[in-house]
Amino acid sequence: MAGKLKKGSLVKVIAEKLVNSLEAKASDTRFPSYLFESKGEILDMEGDYALVQFYVATPNIWLKIDSLEAAT
Template identity: 70%
Template sequence: MADKLKKGSLVRAARENLENSVEATASDTRFPPYIFESKGEIVDLNDEYALVKFYVPTPNIWLRLDQLEGVD
């Protein structure tokens, strides 16, 4: 799925990939529920990360492409 993600794609975090990641062990593992339950939009991409804007009053977040799943 990660190869199909592009700017403007609607996504949410994939819980199983994010909770067991290196990033999770390097920071607070209490992820806010909105990243798993609501839609976010990819606003920028680089080689393996996407900048995701969630429609809640919080800053955008960089997540690895394999930590995201597309939503309709």
């Protein structure tokens, strides 16, 4: 699925993949609910990561591409 994602794609976060990721283990694991309950848009991509903008009043966030799926 990650191969189909590109700039401008609407995405949802896959909770299981984010919670069990190396990035989650290296930081605070109390993720805000909007990450899993809302859609975001990919603004930029760099290597294995995507900069995602959620439509809430919060900064954009870099997430590993394999923890994202296309939103329906």
